[in-house]
Amino acid sequence: MITLYQFTPLLGLPNASPFCMKLELYLRLAGLEHKVVTLKGLGGSPTGKAPYIDIDGEVIADSGLIINYLEAKFGHPVDGKLTLAERGQSLAFQRMMEEHLYWVAVYMRWVDPATRRHWEPHMQKLIGLPGFLVPLVSKLAARGIRKTLYKQGVGRHAPETIWRMGIADIQALAHWLGNRTWAFGETPTTLDSVMAAFVGNIMRTPWDNPLTAATLKHGNLVAHFERLMARCFPELAP
Numbered sequence: 001m002i003t004l005y006q007f008t009p010l011l012g013l014p015n016a017s018p019f020c021m022k023l024e025l026y027l028r029l030a031g032l033e034h035k036v037v038t039l040k041g042l043g044g045s046p047t048g049k050a051p052y053i054d055i056d057g058e059v060i061a062d063s064g065l066i067i068n069y070l071e072a073k074f075g076h077p078v079d080g081k082l083t084l085a086e087r088g089q090s091l092a093f094q095r096m097m098e099e100h101l102y103w104v105a106v107y108m109r110w111v112d113p114a115t116r117r118h119w120e121p122h123m124q125k126l127i128g129l130p131g132f133l134v135p136l137v138s139k140l141a142a143r144g145i146r147k148t149l150y151k152q153g154v155g156r157h158a159p160e161t162i163w164r165m166g167i168a169d170i171q172a173l174a175h176w177l178g179n180r181t182w183a184f185g186e187t188p189t190t191l192d193s194v195m196a197a198f199v200g201n202i203m204r205t206p207w208d209n210p211l212t213a214a215t216l217k218h219g220n221l222v223a224h225f226e227r228l229m230a231r232c233f234p235e236l237a238p
């Protein structure tokens with residue numbers, strides 16, 4: 001039995017963490033039976049991050065490592081038909097979103113001073129905080145995450161540059177997807193899950209910002225997100 005530990009659903013999405021949303025989409029694409037547990041804290045995660053799973057008593061963290069494990073254990077139900085070259089492309093785009101675009105999205109959600117107050121009510125739901133603590137926790141979180149972004153490197157740039165870096169990733173994805181239904185062939189794969197998780201989270205950010213505006217201009221990315229939602233999460237599909 002697989003138990004998926006992740007944050008509470010938010011913004012009309014299965015998850016406001018793109019990594020949790022990616023993994024839940026993958027589990028549904030793979031048709032692997034699983035139970036979802038909403039996290040109250042990250043103490044049970046071997047890495048201190050979400051998502052993580054428990055599979056027959058073995059606890060594994062990191063969405064990518066979990067998918068590798070499940071693909072190997074269950075006979076590659078989602079990515080098995082990809083050629084080695086397609087696997088290479090898939091991994092390169094996943095890394096672009098998870099190791100680069102992610103940090104711009106973190107800036108958009110947690111640090112950009114113009115938008116922090118819009119995120120606070122959602123943050124309250126995400127962490128389950130009493131209302132009076134929200135301004136303080138929001139300020140502390142923004143301070144901590146600003147330091148993380150500085151160490152990672154993205155946070156050393158001016159805001160206009162940060163936005164430009166994220167928008168370049170979105171454009172690359174949109175141009176690469178073109179008018180295809182899925183990233184590769186007739187059925188969705190892990191890369192489709194990652195794209196929909198990132199595009200969905202950026203699109204559904206409920207305040208004006210340059211990254212969301214640029215993403216919404218790419219009708220093919222929006223339609224791709226809606227297509228995967230209709231297939232995997234009809235209960236939440238737009």
Ligand SMILES: N[C@@H](CCC(=O)N[C@@H](CS)C(=O)NCC(=O)O)C(=O)O
Pocket residue numbers: 017018019020042048049050051061062063064
């Ligand atoms: N590489 C990891 C990244 C997971 C990750 O960064 N999760 C974030 C949420 S989007 C998290 O749990 N952050 C909590 C923290 O850093 O304290 C994966 O693919 O699962």
